[in-house]
Amino acid sequence: MDIIYLNELKIETIIGIWDWERKIKQEIVIDLEMGTDIARAAETDLIDDTLNYKAVAKRLIQFVGDSEFQLVETLAERVAGIVRDEFDVPWVKVKINKRGAIRGALDVGVVIERGTSTPTKLY
Numbered sequence: 001m002d003i004i005y006l007n008e009l010k011i012e013t014i015i016g017i018w019d020w021e022r023k024i025k026q027e028i029v030i031d032l033e034m035g036t037d038i039a040r041a042a043e044t045d046l047i048d049d050t051l052n053y054k055a056v057a058k059r060l061i062q063f064v065g066d067s068e069f070q071l072v073e074t075l076a077e078r079v080a081g082i083v084r085d086e087f088d089v090p091w092v093k094v095k096i097n098k099r100g101a102i103r104g105a106l107d108v109g110v111v112i113e114r115g116t117s118t119p120t121k122l123y
Helices: 039-044 053-066 072-086
Strands: 002-013 026-036 091-097 109-115
16 A cells, blocks of 8 residues: 655644634644555556545645534544545545644644555556
8 A cells, every 4th residue: 555645734723612612713733644556646647647635635624624623533534534535545544633732732633544454446
């Protein structure tokens, strides 16, 4: 399996359970590892034969920016679903954190993996 990754995608969104969190946008940071087969793209040198990480980023910026989840866990699950379903990715690892959410800690968040680590052939 090959991995296409996207690290430190910063997005402003409403997230949290406290009343004050429901009134303001906070920055969350997303790291993705997306399992796929890049052999065809490496052979053809064509963007249409690979996972377009710019398209993934744009979709997640739109979705997360418009969302208003209470839990980071829910957001992570939805992000994984979008990546897998809309971009035909068989396996994804999603890390989402809310930097500064806990005093004294750099960040806090969740890491989930969804799908199978044996990708289907893209060609």
